[in-house]
Amino acid sequence: MKKVLISSIVITLLGGMITMGVGFKLNKDNQVTIETYIDGILASAPPSSTNGYKVSNISCTNGANGTFNYSTWRVEVSNVTSDTTCTVEFTSNDNETFANYLINKACSSTPTSDDAAKDCLVNENGYRYEGKNPNNYVLFNDELWRVIGVFSMRTSSGATENLVKLIRNETLDGLAWHGSNTNDWSAATLQQQLNNGYLNATDTTCNFYDLNTKTCYFSETGINSTAREMIESVVWNLGGTSSTSATAEVFYNAERGTTVYSGRPTEWTGKVGLMYPSDYGYAVLASSCARTTNLGDYDSTACAGNNWLKSDSIQWTLTPRSSNSNLVFYVASHGYLYSSNAPSGNGARPSIYLKSNIAIMGGYGTIDSPYQLSVS
Secondary structure (H helix, E strand, O other): OOOEOOOOEEEEOOOOOOOOOOOOOOOOOOEEEEEEEEOOEEEOOOOOOOOOEEEEEEEEOOOOEEEEEOOOOEEEEEOOOOOEEEEEEEEEOOOOEHHHHHHOOEOOOOOOOHHHHOOOEEEOOOEEOOEOOOOOEEEEOOEEEEEEEEEEEEEOOOOEEEEEEEEEOOOEEEEEOOOOOOOOHHHOHHHHHHHHHHOOOOOEEEEEHHHOEEEEOHHHHOOOHHHHOOEOOEEEEOOOEOOOOOOHHHHHHHHOOOOOOOOOOOEEEEOOEOOOHHHHHHOEOOOOOOOOOOHHHOOOOOOHHHEOOOOOOOEEEEEEEOOOOOEEEEEOOOOOEEEEEOOOEEEEOOEEEEOOOEEEEEOOOOOOOOEEEEEO
16 A cells, blocks of 8 residues: 555654654664654554554664564664654564464575574474574564464364464573473473463472472572463474484384373373473474484584574473383484483473464564564
8 A cells, every 4th residue: 555644753862762653762862864754655653552453564764673562562673873754664463373483484485594494484394493593583472482383283172273382582591391301291390380480480399400499499490471471282202212323203103102101191281391312303394404304413513503492501392212211312512312310400491373263463583573473
């Protein structure tokens, strides 16, 4: 639709870092004109946060940068060095779910470089981001999380839906998988701590290395009430395998299988889990690290160096080693998959599935402009 100039908002900041009007933050003594378009027509005021609109584009003159903060419903302008005009375009939110949005970003062909993989998802046992640093950042729980992919999941209600799986960008360090030396996730202390204290943002006693305990201050780092309402309760698969000499596909099938240590469950229903070994295996750029590579051999530059899920910290996975009563697979800081005793103190990156009605409101998936979400 053609844009028609009706009016503009001109605000002069006389000092400091302040917010006014549609809202922005910038240096003092600069004049900014904010032109707010609603469905293609420039209006005298922006729509409210409850009117069903989202920002489709922000552009600023003279080298300034504009972003939109959905939490505060404000435009934030930075790098202002002279009088600047910022154009903020609002369009009707068609309530496109985040899951459908991501599925529609499926790669048209297999990416052959990290750059080619940045903005599309590979359809490989789910729609997944792969490569060294794809644009899969999400603002969730007022912090950065990342999209693992979109998967067909069975919820606690029995429905099967396409759900977006997220993983926290930062690691919770030093947590034991289980305070008891057993690899049963349904009874694991880490499972209980994540689905009680962490999920409800309440301080709790956590198990650390070698059965030591101390307080986890989840009232500061846990899930806030807004994010909590976005999390779906799903059926997580607990199948395992006996060796790291297995590919991502072998692990994927084993995780959904019934091979477990005697007496262990094959499923668990809940809200907060961890990544699977297969999630890590599939996150590598396939053109750099062949899918025939065993996860135990992922420490090469070609594999670990092109895998966005690799971290400098050791990371627990959800999957037990089926041949032992006490071993759990983890991703080493060097990038290969290994296993250790459940009471070991490794890093944990909480992982969740979003409800199917979560809509995308804006953002480009970059670290500076992460995807922003709302309940549709």
